[in-house]
Amino acid sequence: MFPYRPGTHQFPYANYPFMPGGYDYSPYSQGGWLGRHSAPEADEGYRMPAQPRLTFVLVHGSWADAHFWDGVAAALRSKGHIVHTPEYAGHGKDPNKQVTHAMITKSVVDYITKLNLRDIILVGHSFGGSVIQKVAEQIPDRIKRLVFWDAFVLKDGESVADELPTQTRQAFEQLAASSKDDTIMLPFPLFRDLFVNTATSEEARRFYAGVTPEPAKPLFEKLDLKAFYALPTPKSYVYFYQDNVFPQGEGYGWNPHMSSRLGLFRLIVSDGDHFTDTRTRPAMVAQKIYEAGRD
Template sequence: MATFVLVHGSWHDGTLWADVADRLTERGHEVHSPTIAGHGPGASRAVTHDDCVASITQYLDEHSLGDFVLVGHSFGGSVIARVAERLPDRVRRLVFLNAFVPVNGTSVLDNTPPAYQELFPQLAAQTTDDTVMLPFEVWREAFIGDADLARAEETYRLLTPEPLGPTVEKLDLTKFYSLTHIPRSYVLCGEDAALPPGDPDHGYLANARRLGVFRLVTLDGSHEVMFTNPALLATKLELAGRD
């Protein structure tokens, strides 16, 4: 059995992995789902990407975790890449779940389609704390299209504003791209329209190809399959995380 550390993406916090974590625990795995700094209800949004990474490494240290499968969803992909830079000998495997693998020297937002690059700063400029809240129509159509309307509305109420800062910081990932000894997997959800399907520059496969040698695991489901089919996702994370 394995130890899984599940790192969430934008607008999420660690509690939103609960259904997937329960399925993995039922299969005998040890599961941790920390919340990234600046995320979740009531958290200060005045954080940097370094703060996001430090919050996960601190959690791993406090729980004396080693030899774990480190899973990053969406924005969490940029976080786990930098966690691996800091703890390269403690990560058993990296698993990117429809996640960003930013080009070295770019920001997460740089690796999104132009529409998001324009929209996010505009939304943040309308707030007092430089945050972005995903519009419901984008959530419903692009992020959770495999849910009925009631489930889409229910899950949208679980989201919290995302700090813009960590998504626009340029990231030095030189060390990450040198860590070829850490196995990595990419889990690809086939009904995910959060990034344009088939986009050669901004799509999920463009991110996956940056990993070099990697294991590809596919499944039916949207960007938010942890809400719509947690049992299937748990099974696929097992496949992605095995030796």
């Protein structure tokens, strides 16, 4: 996430320290991206071996909907896992963008309790990290492990916006103020370089066709997370080191800046960016999520 300046776009982090390796319209619907590229050659090396069955609940992030998980969910199910991808308020087919973080959290809690899901691996991506923090407070007895994938782990009393660089936060405030419904729409240059930086130009355009405006209010709400930090629930963090959403300097970034807040946690690392690999290498993403969630 980086401030948008109309008419200009430059690589935002000149000193980026590379880490070495080691929606009614949906681009994933029938005939869309998933339909045409469900088994890319680049994913063949991540055929997962037989695995003990787990139950995953996958929570997407901002500028996405539950279809974000289609390829990953299919890969997990192919190995016998049970996978749920709940949609939350203000996203997907919900036309109401005047939602709160509590409404989003309630959507996921209600989904889990209505289906009486237990012993789940609750996974949050990006903004979804803040969601699973609040979900875990409400139904800790149903959760076997929390998995954060390049996701926010907010401190008590913080908002998502509090973790953004100042210029980024100001840009988001301006984009929301200029919208008709208090939403933020990512300009394509930012989406391309920060969210899908490893994608080809053609892929980036195709992915961007499924991006919709994000309700602004939940990003700026400060969250009481005292109960979360008292939970004994096991936790994991999945870190993709080509993820360029945040500057990688001191005080920012996913790992260790966010992940270290979990206390004792399992760390799973891979290459990949914030968005692309769920489309081009879904079996790889599924394998990393499985490694984070297994016993």
